[in-house]
Structure formats: structure tokens, C-alpha cells
Amino acid sequence: MGSRRPWPSAGVALVATLAALAVLGRAQETEDYVFRDAYEKREVYIPMRDGVRLFTILYLPRDRSRTYPFLVNRTAYGQPPYGPDTYRRWGGPYVEFSKRGYIFVYQDVRGRGMSEGDFVYQDPYMEGSWRPSSTSDMYDTVEWLLHHVDGHNGRVAERGVSWTGWEASMGMIHAHPALRLSSPQAPPQDQFFGDDLHSNGAFQLAYAFDWMAASGRRRDKPTIEQETPFPYGTPDGYRFFLDLGAAANARKYFGHTSPTWDDLMAHPDYDEYWKSRYVSPHLKGVAHPVLVVGGWFDAEDFNGTLLAFHGLEKNSPGNRTHLVLGPWVHGGWASLPGDTLGAISFGSRTGDYFRREVEVPFFEEVLRDGPHVDLPKVLAFETGANRWQRCRQWPPDTIARPLYLRADGKLSFAAPPAAAAPPFDEYRSDPARPVPYTAEIVAGEGRRFIVEDQRFVASRPDVLVYESEPLAEDLTIAGPVPVRLLASTSGTDSDFVVKLIDVFPPDAKDPDPDPTGVRMGGYEMLLTGDILRGRYHRSFEKPEALVPGRPTRFAFDLPDRFHTFLKGHRLMVQVQSTWFPMFDRNPQTFVDVYHAAAADYRAATERVYRSGAEASRLELPVLSAVSGCQAGADSPARP
Numbered sequence: 288m289g290s291r292r293p294w295p296s297a298g299v300a301l302v303a304t305l306a307a308l309a310v311l312g313r314a315q316e317t318e319d320y321v322f323r324d325a326y327e328k329r330e331v332y333i334p335m336r337d338g339v340r341l342f343t344i345l346y347l348p349r350d351r352s353r354t355y356p357f358l359v360n361r362t363a364y365g366q367p368p369y370g371p372d373t374y375r376r377w378g379g380p381y382v383e384f385s386k387r388g389y390i391f392v393y394q395d396v397r398g399r400g401m402s403e404g405d406f407v408y409q410d411p412y413m414e415g416s417w418r419p420s421s422t423s424d425m426y427d428t429v430e431w432l433l434h435h436v437d438g439h440n441g442r443v444a445e446r447g448v449s450w451t452g453w454e455a456s457m458g459m460i461h462a463h464p465a466l467r468l469s470s471p472q473a474p475p476q477d478q479f480f481g482d483d484l485h486s487n488g489a490f491q492l493a494y495a496f497d498w499m500a501a502s503g504r505r506r507d508k509p510t511i512e513q514e515t516p517f518p519y520g521t522p523d524g525y526r527f528f529l530d531l532g533a534a535a536n537a538r539k540y541f542g543h544t545s546p547t548w549d550d551l552m553a554h555p556d557y558d559e560y561w562k563s564r565y566v567s568p569h570l571k572g573v574a575h576p577v578l579v580v581g582g583w584f585d586a587e588d589f590n591g592t593l594l595a596f597h598g599l600e601k602n603s604p605g606n607r608t609h610l611v612l613g614p615w616v617h618g619g620w621a622s623l624p625g626d627t628l629g630a631i632s633f634g635s636r637t638g639d640y641f642r643r644e645v646e647v648p649f650f651e652e653v654l655r656d657g658p659h660v661d662l663p664k665v666l667a668f669e670t671g672a673n674r675w676q677r678c679r680q681w682p683p684d685t686i687a688r689p690l691y692l693r694a695d696g697k698l699s700f701a702a703p704p705a706a707a708a709p710p711f712d713e714y715r716s717d718p719a720r721p722v723p724y725t726a727e728i729v730a731g732e733g734r735r736f737i738v739e740d741q742r743f744v745a746s747r748p749d750v751l752v753y754e755s756e757p758l759a760e761d762l763t764i765a766g767p768v769p770v771r772l773l774a775s776t777s778g779t780d781s782d783f784v785v786k787l788i789d790v791f792p793p794d795a796k797d798p799d800p801d802p803t804g805v806r807m808g809g810y811e812m813l814l815t816g817d818i819l820r821g822r823y824h825r826s827f828e829k830p831e832a833l834v835p836g837r838p839t840r841f842a843f844d845l846p847d848r849f850h851t852f853l854k855g856h857r858l859m860v861q862v863q864s865t866w867f868p869m870f871d872r873n874p875q876t877f878v879d880v881y882h883a884a885a886a887d888y889r890a891a892t893e894r895v896y897r898s899g900a901e902a903s904r905l906e907l908p909v910l911s912a913v914s915g916c917q918a919g920a921d922s923p924a925r926p
Contacts, residue, residue: 322377322385325349330371333431335397335404337419341428342366342401342509345436346378346391354440356467356654357432358384359392360447361425361454363502365400366393369511380446380621383647387655390439394428396421396454401509408503408547409453409478411563412460425458429465442654444468448618449475449588453566456595459577460569468653469573470646472580473588473617474595479561479827481590484551487843488820488827489782490881492871493524494587496537497731499548504541519730525723527730528868533883552881557827567598576607576653578646582615583670584628584737589846596681610681611645612667612849613637616737630798630805631738631812634673667916669763671789671851678916682766682847685908690755690858692895692903698753698858705899709773709838712895714749714863716781718872718888721865722749732869741788741811741861751862751895754790762852765916766908768815768845772862773901775839776821778875778891779832783841784866786816787905788859789852811859814850818870819843822877832877838896845905860905864893 327347332340344366348355358379360366368375378384378391385391397419398406410420429443443465445455452474459469475482483498484491500517517540519527531537535552543549554560577599581592596610613620614633625638645666651657663677693699694710725736726743744750770785788811795807822830824841833839852858865872873880874887895903910916 320377320382320386322346322382323374325385326374326378326391328371328374330369331435333394333428335419335424335427339397339404339419340402341397341404341424342395343428344369344393346375346393347436347438348388348390350388351438353388354438355388355390356440356442356444357392357429357436358389358650359394359425359428359443359445359458360451361394361396361421361428361445361458362447362451363396363399363406364450365511366395367511369401381642381647383642384650387647387651390432390436392428392432397424398506401511403509406506408550409475409564412457412566412569413563414569421454421457422460425454425466426461426463429463433465440655441465442467444470444650444654446470446472447474448472448621452588453591456566456570459573459575460571462573462575467575468578468650469575470578470580470650471595472592472620473582473585474566474579474591475588476566476591476594476598477561478564479557481846482588482594486818486870488557488823488830489818489873490534490551490555490871491869492528492534493732493868495548495551496528496534499537499545500540503545503547505544505546517731522728522730524730524732524868528871529721532885534871534881555879555881556830557823567594568602570595570598571602573599573603573606573608576649577609578649579608579610580620580641580646581610581612582617582619583612583668583848583850584615585617585619586737587617593681593847608664609649609662610665610667611641612665612681613641614668614670616734627798629735629738630740630803630807630810631670632673632798633668633670637668637675640675666919667849669849669851671853672761672763675919676849676916677919678914680915682908683914683916684911685765685914686911687769687906688909690860690905690907692751692753692860692862692897694897696751696753698755698860703898703902709896709898709901711897712751714751714893715890716749716864716875716893717890718865718875719890720749721867721872722747722784722863724866724869736813736869738812738814740805741786741813741859742809744863745811745861747863749863749865753860753862755858757792757855757857758852759854761854762858762907763850763910764852764908765847765849765910765914767847768908769906770817770819770841770843770845771901771906772841772903773838773896774841774903775836775894775896776833776875776891777835777893778889779835779877780873780880781821781833781875781891781893782818782864782866782870782873783821783893784816784818784861784863785845785905786861787814787845787848788812788861789814789850790857790859792855815845815848816861816866817843817845818866820873820880838894838901840901862895864891
């Protein structure tokens with residue numbers, strides 16, 4: 288579930304959602320600050336090396352008695368408000384940045400908003416190529432700023448969330464010498480294995496459709512008009528996408544106005560199109576400080592956060608790189624208080640703490656020689672126990688502890704005995720009646736499911752449920768959770784979804800206040816989960832049909848978590864073959880999934896085997912006594 292989204296899209300709906308979050312965050316900001324009084328606004332076109340001009344908005348401090356660093360934001364979603372006399376509420380990510388004084392630079396990337404040029408969906412970086420890219424555009428922008436804007440101190444930072452986080456990661460490659468700080472936050476890095484569009488080869492239908500319908504359309508000329516949400520005609524996305532059929536049928540809505548959608552339909556496997564867009568291997572020789580930020584419950588670009596961090600650790604060893612992971616949804620650290628998510632409480636205002644004690648001081652240190660910020664290599668929030676941990680690496684040192692799927696729906700750390708004829712549990716997966724990923728009625732992709740109570744599907748006959756006894760003591764996991772599934776299908780292709788769930792005790796207290804009437808006794812909190820498209824069990828480059836009835840090994844990882852299952856809680860694992868419409872339906876026949884005909888969709892019997900050396904299991908990464916993590920003095924986080 289490294290790429291599951293709590294937002295309706297990363298285009299219009301993401302912008303609308305972040306705007307709504309900003310409204311919530313304003314309650315935490317100082318309301319007497321008037322940005323217009325402190326800053327002058329200019330709109331300019333900055334030429335790139337190939338002659339294309341990028342539309343850029345500058346906010347310049349009116350106080351010219353000192354110099355200021357640049358803070359750059361490049362995005363594909365427009366930079367409203369446009370017009371020299373219309374101002375943002377404040378200039379930077381938070382009013383605190385504006386109060387400190389920065390030269391804020393907001394730029395439409397090429398082919399978007401008011402910028403010239405052709406838009407390419409996350410254009411790949413090509414080593415040694417002259418071809419302009421987001422990497423060269425950032426370099427050229429910095430060079431222009433240094434020579435055409437007065438009052439700067441020669442230092443530049445690039446920061447952004449989601450798409451702008453991707454831009455920040457691309458801007459680190461062969462960076463301009465004046466770039467002194469990068470902060471890629473939830474930056475997509477690999478669009479096939481866990482960011483935005485796929486997970487382990489399965490297609491992110493609801494998100495991809497919503498993004499392309501709103502933000503991926505071809506334009507005729509630069510425009511300040513903002514994309515509008517797609518008119519689904521119903522709040523029921525489950526029914527909408529069921530009626531749509533195969534993903535390629537979206538052409539009846541798009542025609543050929545969405546070039547990226549056409550690309551997606553032409554590249555179902557892990558080919559050069561996807562490999563060329565993998566960012567992390569190019570993060571070489573980065574010599575300036577980097578602050579990578581992500582959220583445990585970011586269902587959009589959590590995977591990219593870790594890929595960016597690990598890419599920097601591998602390819603730029605010794606660099607001052609820090610990773611911060613908190614209990615946040617996509618972008619939630621930028622404006623939400625971070626004390627709750629749905630019915631789940633984290634015991635403190637983790638978002639406020641990050642903004643006040645970590646991010647702003649770190650920027651001040653690097654860009655203005657402020658006081659040193661004592662950041663560990665990894666600052667990670669441990670959910671369940673609800674405390675910040677300072678770790679020397681990620682993941683920390685752990686001990687693999689197998690958790691076996693047993694008979695009668697049991698889940699146990701004790702291995703099952705071997706059997707001559709391996710026992711199994713089975714279910715019938717019917718593409719005509721796929722398992723929903725959420726109980727929320729939502730047209731695109733919802734926001735609630737990432738920690739949603741899984742009781743809404745636990746009684747379905749096409750969902751296998753395995754549950755442990757109540758824990759006698761706390762159990763802490765840290766890192767990815769390997770899945771080792773031995774399964775078979777009566778078809779020639781199938782998906783397998785595995786979810787790890789924290790089951791609350793029957794007497795767990797309800798939230799207070801509790802406006803939605805949530806009952807926490809027995810709450811089945813989705814902690815992490817993911818999917819594997821069966822045809823890719825050997826190779827993501829060369830898919831192959833499954834042999835009907837043959838037990839087959841399926842190995843993949845559930846996304847990282849740092850979580851304590853508290854004493855008295857139970858562990859639960861659910862196994863199913865559809866997770867709709869977050870992911871498109873596998874026809875369960877070995878055909879081109881994106882262009883499958885109605886007759887290709889067939890019900891199949893799925894079996895999960897549970898005995899002997901190949902018994903289906905999860906390998907829990909249990910935190911070791913010498914993990915390299917230590918609860919900080921600020922744990923639990925300050926209110």
C-alpha cells in the first residue's frame with residue numbers, strides 16, 4: 288500500500304484538499320500577520336536553456352535592510368492567485384516562514400499554468416543528455432534568480448510536497464552550487480512499485496483516472512484557468528468504475544486529450560518507460576543538507592519518501608540527510624495539528640511539533656546560520672506507543688519473527704506441522720463483485736480508508752481472516768513487513784491482497800468527543816497492506832500466466848511501519864483478491880488487463896496453503912533490544 292491515496296487526486300482535488308487543510312491550519316497560525324504589508328509581488332518569465340520561458344511569481348520582502356534566502360516551489364498544479372495585485376494569505380508553507388523573511392519563488396513547470404513548453408508527466412532524467420528536464424529547469428531558474436533579483440544572501444532552498452516534492456528531488460541532481468537545502472516531502476520516486484500509479488504491478492485505477500481527468504489533459508496554450516474536477520455524475524465511485532470496465536475504456540471520457548493516459552495503457556509491464564522515471568539512482572553527489580519528510584499514513588507517496596532517503600544514503604553517503612516520519616496523511620504535516628487521524632489518537636499535536644521544532648529551525652540553520660538543530664539521522668513517530676524515536680538508521684535493527692496463518696482462522700507465531708496434503712483455506716473471487724477498499728461512499732478515491740475499521744469487509748466470504756490471541760505484552764515492529772504467501776488459483780491470473788490489522792480490545796474507550804459515533808471496542812485498524820498482481824510473481828518485466836491449481840509462491844513486502852501492538856490487542860491478517868476501485872480488477876484470465884473485454888472477467892477459486900516449510904506467513908520485523916532507536920526527550924511529542 289505504498290502508494291494508496293487519502294486524497295481524491297493529486298491534481299485538482301489535491302489542490303482543493305490542501306487548501307482545505309490550510310484553512311484548518313490557519314487556526315494554528317497568527318491571524319494578525321498581513322503578508323501584503325511585508326512583501327512585494329512580481330510576476331516574471333524566466334528563460335530556460337532551450338528558450339522556453341517559465342512563468343514565475345516572486346514575493347520580495349519590502350524590508351531591504353538585510354538579505355534573504357530564496358525558497359523555491361515548482362509545481363504542475365498552478366500557482367494561484369495570478370495577477371500582480373492578488374496575494375497569497377502568506378508566502379511560505381506557513382506564516383512562520385513569511386515572518387522570518389524569505390524570497391518566495393513560485394513557478395509553473397513547463398507546459399503547465401502560464402508557462403510555455405510541453406508538459407511531460409514526471410519527465411525522466413537522462414544522464415549526460417542535453418535535453419531539458421526538471422533538473423536543468425531548476426538549475427536555470429536558480430542561475431537567473433541570482434543575477435536578476437536583488438537583496439538575496441546567495442542561498443537557495445527547494446521544498447515541496449507530492450509533485451513539488453518530486454521537483455525537489457529532481458532539483459538535487461547536479462544541483463546549482465547556490466542550492467543549499469532541499470526538502471523533498473512525499474516525493475514520488477517510482478511509479479510502478481508504489482507511488483501514485485501502481486503497486487507491485489497492479490494499476491491504481493481510481494487515483495490515476497481522477498488525476499488524468501483533472502490534471503493530465505492536453506492544453507492549447509498557457510492559461511491561468513484551473514482544472515476542474517471530473518463530473519462523475521454520482522458519489523458512488525465503486526459503481527462508476529464497475530460500469531467503466533477495463534481501464535482503457537476511459538477513452539470514452541478522455542478521447543486522446545490525455546497523452547499520459549495513453550502512455551499508461553501502452554506500458555502495463557515494467558519496461559524502459561518506467562525504469563527511466565525511477566529517480567533515486569540519480570541522487571548522486573548531493574553535497575547540501577536534505578530533509579526528507581513523509582507520513583506513515585500517506586496513501587499516495589509513502590514509498591517515494593523511503594526511496595528518496597535510501598537513494599541518498601546509498602548514492603550520496605556521508606551527506607547530511609535526515610528523514611522525518613510522523614503519523615500523517617499525505618501532506619498532513621504541512622498544516623494539520625497531527626493529534627488524530629479518523630478515530631485514532633496519537634496523544635499530541637505531532638504536526639505542530641514538526642513545524643515549530645524541526646522544519647523551520649532546520650531551514651533557519653542552513654539558510655541563515657541559525658542555531659544548530661540536533662536532528663538524528665531518522666526522527667520517527669512510533670504509533671501505538673505514541674512517541675517520537677531518534678534512530679541512527681532506517682529501518683532499525685530488527686529480528687524477523689514469522690507469523691503464520693493457521694487453521695480455523697488462527698494467527699500464531701508457532702509454525703504449523705507439515706502435512707502430506709497441505710491444508711488450505713479457499714474463497715471465490717468474483718470480479719463482478721469485488722471487495723471494496725473503503726466503506727466510504729466517494730467518487731474518486733477517499734481519505735478515510737488508511738486507518739479504517741476493517742470490520743466492514745471481515746464477514747465477506749471472499750475475504751480470509753486470521754486473528755491472534757490477545758497479546759500478553761507489547762509488540763513493536765519497525766520496517767517493511769515481508770509477505771510469504773503460498774497460494775493457487777483456478778484461473779490463469781489473480782491478484783493477492785494482504786492486510787495487517789491492529790485489533791483493539793473489546794473494552795477500548797470511544798473517542799471523546801465522538802461526533803461520528805465510532806465504537807472502538809474490537810476496532811480493526813488497518814495498519815498496512817499491499818497487493819501483488821499474480822502474473823508478476825517471477826518478473827515484473829516478463830509476466831507469465833499462472834497454472835490453474837498449482838500452488839505458487841508469492842513474495843512481496845507490506846509498506847514500512849513503526850508501530851506497537853499494545854498488550855491486550857490482537858493481530859489480524861486479511862487476505863483477498865480485489866481491493867476496488869483503488870486498484871483495477873484483475874480479469875483472472877491471462878489477458879491484457881487494461882484492454883480486457885467483459886467476457887475476460889471470470890470468477891476464480893483461490894486457495895491459501897498453511898502447512899510445512901512453505902506455510903503462508905508474514906515475517907514481522909520485531910524491534911531488537913539494540914535497535915539503534917531511542918525515545919527522545921520530546922516524547923511523547925509536545926502538546
